[in-house]
Amino acid sequence: MDDALARMLDDMAAAGAPWESFEQQVSVARRRFAALIGARPDQVAVMPNATVGAFQVASTRAWRNRPRIVTTSAEFPSLAHVWLAQRPRGAEVVYAEQSVASFAALIDHRTRLVSIPLISYRDAARLPLPEVARIARVAGAEVFVDAYQAVGVEPVDVCALDCDFLVAGTSKYLLGLPGIAFLYVRDPERADEAPLLTGWFGRSDPFSFDPYQLDFPASSRRFETGTPSIPACYAANAGLRMIAELDLNAVRQHVSELCELAGAQLAEDGEHVVARPAGRRGAHIALTDPDPAGLGRRLATHGVVASPRDSLVRLSFHYYNDADDIAALRSALRNDRRSISGRATHHF
Secondary structure (H helix, E strand, O other): OHHHHHHHHHHHHOOOOOHHHHHHHHHHHHHHHHHHHOOOHHHEEEEOOHHHHHHHHHHOOOOOOOOEEEEEOOOOHHHHHHHHOOHHHOOEEEEEOOOHHHHHHHOOOOEEEEEEEOEOOOOOEEOOHHHHHHHHHHHOOEEEEEOOOOEOOEOOOHHHHOOOEEEEEOOOOOOOOOOOEEEEEOOOOOOOOOOOOOOHHHOOOHHHOOOOOOOOOOOHHHHOOOOOOHHHHHHHHHHHHHHHOOOHHHHHHHHHHHHHHHHHHHHHOOOOEOOOOHHHEOOEEEEEOOOHHHHHHHHHOOOOOOEEEOOEEEEEOOOOOOHHHHHHHHHHHHHHHHHHHHHHHOOO
């Protein structure tokens, strides 16, 4: 990533306008992400984050005749908020549990959109996406997939998932920076309305600089807005290039084994690990703790990066992790627990 950002600075300092280099970075990122998920580049829009991607989809759907949006409590809240914000436009938002039966009970002829994460952001639960997608298809509903917690650590293929939309970003398993995400749209022109949020990157010819005409290309670029984060594009391409060189089946197997080992050993140490069967879990494990944010800060002092999420502390693994990292995590947690126990013992 350091090399990628240094290259950006070199491009900015080079003679002539650097915009061609910047535009190329955006185009390359689009192509690399499309190849990663088995899509065509014209089906992928570059977004500032997954939330904007969800909004772009929601804003192009009319909710009058089929008002129902089926989501789940496992949804990342930022996406759930987008669906809730559609209620003034006529949408009815309902929440399924994480079972096929719960989704099936809510998906009917009134359902326009079914939103389901591939992996839960909180506790790494793998949701029953294939079964839910089939139910949605029978009902004539579209399927929106949040794959943020999966792309980069396991194979993800939009054709196999049979989804209409998919979002993912570069700041997690794709080894990039915040500021860039991607929206896959199976049929970009299949919409009730044009996107409400737009900008010059969403034009058929962005460089026409015509303030009087609002046209939309036939590709997923119609969902794009203003200038994307150029530094994040350089970093995204560095990460996507590394991910493209990996066998993602091997990555998934490696990460699954690390999660299994970490979960078992931390449970032996007395930690409260959220139990998930290996085949129903993503690339992280979750610990319950009375002070998740505090634990996250304290682990950071031991060189362990964790993500507090609600009542849980999330510990994620990638291909570069190994058993030594688990040993370091166990040592940090033991030291932390002893420190807290000592303070409690000497409290007067």
